[in-house]
Amino acid sequence: SQTIHQWPATLVQPVGSPLSLECTVEGTSNPNLYWYRQAAGRGLQLLFYSVGIGQISSEVPQNLSASRPQDRQFILSSKKLLLSDSGFYLCAWAGTFNNSPLHFGNGTRLTVT
Amino acid sequence: KQEVTQIPAALSVPEGENLVLNCSFTDSAIYNLQWFRQDPGKGLTSLLLIQSSQREQTSGRLNASLDKSSGRSTLYIAASQPGDSATYLCAVTQAGTALIFGKGTTLSVSS
Numbered sequence: 001s002q003t004i005h006q007w008p009a010t011l012v013q014p015v016g017s018p019l020s021l022e023c024t025v026e027g028t029s030n031p032n033l034y035w036y037r038q039a040a041g042r043g044l045q046l047l048f049y050s051v052g053i054g055q056i057s058s059e060v061p062q063n064l065s066a067s068r069p070q071d072r073q074f075i076l077s078s079k080k081l082l083l084s085d086s087g088f089y090l091c092a093w094a095g096t097f098n099n100s101p102l103h104f105g106n107g108t109r110l111t112v113t
Numbered sequence: 114k115q116e117v118t119q120i121p122a123a124l125s126v127p128e129g130e131n132l133v134l135n136c137s138f139t140d141s142a143i144y145n146l147q148w149f150r151q152d153p154g155k156g157l158t159s160l161l162l163i164q165s166s167q168r169e170q171t172s173g174r175l176n177a178s179l180d181k182s183s184g185r186s187t188l189y190i191a192a193s194q195p196g197d198s199a200t201y202l203c204a205v206t207q208a209g210t211a212l213i214f215g216k217g218t219t220l221s222v223s224s
Contacts, residue, residue: 042216043216046211046212046213059211088154090157098145098208099145104149104156104157104158106155107156109154
């Protein structure tokens with residue numbers, strides 16, 4: 001069966017510090033991978049998605065970036081965090097066909113102080 | 114641009130009551146609609162996926178319907194239980210983009 005791992009679960013970082021969140025998927029090949037952010041009182045915002053190694057699409061311009069160095073690994077990064085980067089970050093994967101359901105990791109709660 | 118709306122934002126019901134959560138979307142050109150559950154501080158769990166060619170899907174006490182032409186979906190929960198308390202989100206899939214989510218309905222079931 002497929003599983004998705006996301007870490008860390010919680011993170012407190014000062015403004016201006018770097019960020020690296022990692023997500024890995026097991027039990028499937030060539031998944032579509034996604035990073036979402038959920039801010040308090042707001043809906044889920046798609047940040048990045050990837051349909052293959054090295055293929056990253058950005059939905060929202062910001063100081064975050066994403067990389068996919070391996071087929072089942074997706075990394076969310078920032079060189080300098082802003083206060084507005086605080087939120088709940090969720091990684092997700094889906095199969096490559098249009099009606100594949102989306103499966104989420106347990107999320108990372110990021111607080112920028 | 115696709116917009117997904119969920120009404121109400123919050124709902125409180127006594128245990129045992131049947132209830133309906135609503136989801137509407139502005140662009141009917143979707144591949145599918147998915148309902149999720151989110152417990153506080155947790156990720157999302159997929160409940161039901163309805164393909165654009167389908168009218169409904171059922172899983173246990175949950176039944177989701179889809180009326181693509183009118184841009185509406187409902188999630189029916191039968192005989193609600195305190196364990197059903199969570200936020201329920203709907204999302205649609207379209208060509209060329211990832212899922213677009215509503216803001217969710219927070220359900221509270223009291224015993």
